[in-house]
Amino acid sequence: MPVPHGLPASKLIHCGLMTAQATDMTLQVRAFVQSEILPLEAIFLKHGFKAVLPELHKVRQKVRAQGWWLPPLHPPLGMGLSLTEFARLSEELGRSPLGHYAFNTQAPDIGNMEVLLKHGTPEQKERFLKPLAAGEIRSSFGMTEPEYPGSNPVWMNTTAVLEGDHWVLNGHKWYTTGFEGSAFCIVMCITDPDQPNPYARASQIIVPIDTPGFQHVRKISVMGEQGEDWMSHSEIRLHNVQVPKENLLGERGRGFAIAQERLGPGRIHHCMRWIGIAQRSFELMCKHAARRELAPGKPLGSRQAIQHMIADSKAEIHAARLMVLDAAEKVQQQGAEGARVEISVIKYFVAGVLQRVLDRAIQVHGGLGMSDDLPLSFFYRHERAARIYDGADEVHKTVVARAALKEYGLEVSL
Structure with a gap:
C-alpha cells in the first residue's frame, strides 16, 4: 500500500x-x-x-x-x-x-472487552464478550454520579444488595458513554458498605439495558450537542433492577481494583488518540498557513506569530508522543501500578497539548476553524473533557507532586 x-x-x-x-x-x-x-x-x-x-x-x-x-x-x-x-x-x-x-x-x-476477557466467567464471555468483540453489539460503563465528585471515585450512592439469587440495584449515574443503543452496561455499585477499606466496598455488575427498572433519563447535551448512539452520554437511573448473582464481574468488592486495571492501559490509549487529533490539527494548520494569503504573494505562514504557533505545536506533539510511548513501555514491564506516576504525567500533559494545539489550529484558520467544514470545532467541543475524565488535571498533578516530594522525605496526605 x-x-x-x-x-x-x-x-x-x-x-x-x-x-x-x-x-x-x-x-x-x-x-x-x-x-x-x-x-x-x-x-x-x-x-x-x-x-x-x-x-x-x-x-x-x-x-x-x-x-x-x-x-x-x-x-x-x-x-x-x-x-x-x-x-x-x-x-x-x-x-x-x-x-x-x-x-x-x-x-x-x-475497556469492557479487556475486563471481560480477564475477569469474566465462561458464561459471561459467551453471552457478552463474544458478540461485543465481533462488533455485533455495543456496551456502556456506568460509574460517575451527578451527586458526587468524579475526582473521589469511592464516594458513590448506587448500591447492589444480594437477595437470594439476584442482585437488586438502585442508583443514579450520568455521563454513561454509549448507553443509547448498547446491549448491556457494566455498573459500578456499592456491595459492601461496611467494609473498613473504602476501596473494597464496590463491585462491578453486568446489567442488560432491557432489564426492568433500568431507566434512560436523557442524553446529556455537551457543549450544544446531544450526540447519537455510541457518540453520546446518558443519564440513567436504576429502580430495583434485578439481575442474577452470576452477573457479578470479577470478585465481590474488587470493583475499584478492576477499574484501575482498565484505567492504566486506557489512559495510554486515550493519550495516543489525543496525539492523533493534535497531529491532524497540526497538519491542517500547516496546510492552511502555507496556502492562505493575507495579501497577494503573502501567505499566512510567512508571519512570525503563525510560525511560532507551528513550532510550539510540533515540539509539544513530539514530546507528548515520546512520553506516552515511554509510559506504555513501563506499563508493559511493571504493570499499571508500577507506572502510576508516568501515567498521571501523560494524562494531564497530553490533554494540555491537545487543547493548546487545537486552539492554535482554530486560531490560524479563523472563521473557517470555527465552522463544521473542518473537524477542528468538533474535536474542540468533544475533547475539552480530556482534562476532566479519567481523573482531572489537578488530581494527576497531585499524584505526581506527592511522589516527587516523597523522594525527599516529605509525606503529603490528601
Whole structure:
C-alpha cells in the first residue's frame, strides 16, 4: 500500500509525522484512514453518526479483510498487539472521530472487552464478550454520579444488595458513554458498605439495558450537542433492577481494583488518540498557513506569530508522543501500578497539548476553524473533557507532586 501524501517513510520520519520505529502496518493503517475513513467525515459532521453508520459498517468489513480487527486483543478475538504497538496504531486511528469505531476499539467497548476477557466467567464471555468483540453489539460503563465528585471515585450512592439469587440495584449515574443503543452496561455499585477499606466496598455488575427498572433519563447535551448512539452520554437511573448473582464481574468488592486495571492501559490509549487529533490539527494548520494569503504573494505562514504557533505545536506533539510511548513501555514491564506516576504525567500533559494545539489550529484558520467544514470545532467541543475524565488535571498533578516530594522525605496526605 502506498505511503500517504506520496512521501517515503524516511521523509515521514524526518518531518515528525511518524517516529523512527514506525511499522509497515502503521503506515498502511494511516493510508487506510486517509482513503477510507476521512472521506466519511463530511457526512458525519453535517448529518451525525447514524447517517454515516451504513458506510462505516462497510469500512469495518474492509478492516476485517485486512486482518486488523481488534488490534489490542489476542487471537482469536483480535490481532494481539502489545500496548506500545497498539499505542502507535491508536494515534493513527485518533486522526478521525470515526477511526477507532472502524477498528472496534472505541471506548468504552474496548475497556469492557479487556475486563471481560480477564475477569469474566465462561458464561459471561459467551453471552457478552463474544458478540461485543465481533462488533455485533455495543456496551456502556456506568460509574460517575451527578451527586458526587468524579475526582473521589469511592464516594458513590448506587448500591447492589444480594437477595437470594439476584442482585437488586438502585442508583443514579450520568455521563454513561454509549448507553443509547448498547446491549448491556457494566455498573459500578456499592456491595459492601461496611467494609473498613473504602476501596473494597464496590463491585462491578453486568446489567442488560432491557432489564426492568433500568431507566434512560436523557442524553446529556455537551457543549450544544446531544450526540447519537455510541457518540453520546446518558443519564440513567436504576429502580430495583434485578439481575442474577452470576452477573457479578470479577470478585465481590474488587470493583475499584478492576477499574484501575482498565484505567492504566486506557489512559495510554486515550493519550495516543489525543496525539492523533493534535497531529491532524497540526497538519491542517500547516496546510492552511502555507496556502492562505493575507495579501497577494503573502501567505499566512510567512508571519512570525503563525510560525511560532507551528513550532510550539510540533515540539509539544513530539514530546507528548515520546512520553506516552515511554509510559506504555513501563506499563508493559511493571504493570499499571508500577507506572502510576508516568501515567498521571501523560494524562494531564497530553490533554494540555491537545487543547493548546487545537486552539492554535482554530486560531490560524479563523472563521473557517470555527465552522463544521473542518473537524477542528468538533474535536474542540468533544475533547475539552480530556482534562476532566479519567481523573482531572489537578488530581494527576497531585499524584505526581506527592511522589516527587516523597523522594525527599516529605509525606503529603490528601
